Amino acid sequence: QVQLQQSGTELVKPASSVKISCKASGYTFTSNYMHWIRQQPGNGLEWIGWIYPGNGNTKYNQKFDGKATLTADKSSSTAYMQLSSLTSEDSAVYFCARMLTGRYYFDYWGQGVMVTVSS
Amino acid sequence: DIQMTQSPSFLSASVGERVTLSCRASQNINKYLDWYQQKLGEAPKLLIYNTNNLHTGIPSRFSGSGSGTDYTLTISSLQPEDVATYFCLQRNSWPLTFGSGTKLEIK
Numbered sequence: 001q002v003q004l005q006q007s008g009t010e011l012v013k014p015a016s017s018v019k020i021s022c023k024a025s026g027y028t029f030t031s032n033y034m035h036w037i038r039q040q041p042g043n044g045l046e047w048i049g050w051i052y053p054g055n056g057n058t059k060y061n062q063k064f065d066g067k068a069t070l071t072a073d074k075s076s077s078t079a080y081m082q083l084s085s086l087t088s089e090d091s092a093v094y095f096c097a098r099m100l101t102g103r104y105y106f107d108y109w110g111q112g113v114m115v116t117v118s119s
Numbered sequence: 120d121i122q123m124t125q126s127p128s129f130l131s132a133s134v135g136e137r138v139t140l141s142c143r144a145s146q147n148i149n150k151y152l153d154w155y156q157q158k159l160g161e162a163p164k165l166l167i168y169n170t171n172n173l174h175t176g177i178p179s180r181f182s183g184s185g186s187g188t189d190y191t192l193t194i195s196s197l198q199p200e201d202v203a204t205y206f207c208l209q210r211n212s213w214p215l216t217f218g219s220g221t222k223l224e225i226k
Contacts, residue, residue, distance in 0.1 A: 035215075045163070045206055047215040061214040095162055104210060105153050107174070109162035 022096030
């Protein structure tokens with residue numbers, strides 16, 4: 001069955017970076033899009049961007065240009081998102097979500113990673 | 120960016136009641152509208168895609184409709200397990216944008 005297993009909770013300092021992961025299983029990782037979505041405390045959802053692991057192509061929400069960098073490791077079927085120059089505004093839960101090629105909706109989500117930025 | 124406005128922000132209804140949630144886009148989104156249910160502490164779960172297509176395994180009491188800028192999620196008979204926040208998502212154009220959510224509670 002399809003599973004997206006994300007890495008654990010992160011507590012990081014302001015101005016630092018963090019890299020979170022999303023390990024996929026149960027489907028062909030390289031043939032489908034992986035998206036990332038942010039949910040700030042008490043707030044709604046914001047789309048960050050996607051990566052197509054088959055060729056490494058990416059697309060970002062302009063709001064997250066320079067903040068988020070998406071990568072993927074085909075050998076381990078794992079997608080990564082690095083967040084840089086962290087501020088308290090980046091404290092949020094970050095989800096990965098699969099978008100099946102040809103379907104174009106988010107049918108499976110990871111459990112989410114809580115990132116807290118605090119000194 | 121396309122703005123998605125959901126209403127109401129909060130809704131309290133009785134078990135068995137018919138419930139309607141709305142989502143309005145700032146421009147035509149050509150029915151590229153999905154609905155998600157998020158329970159406390161969980162990831163969102165897909166309910167409806169492309170306005171009116173029920174995702175696999177979702178109970179038939181959920182349905183969607185709409186066109187242009189106005190879309191609706193209907194729960195025909197509210198159940199206790201439907202307590203959650205419901206989000207709409209437009210996929211017509213980049214960046215993808217979500218509504219701010221409707222929090223649904225049992226009266």
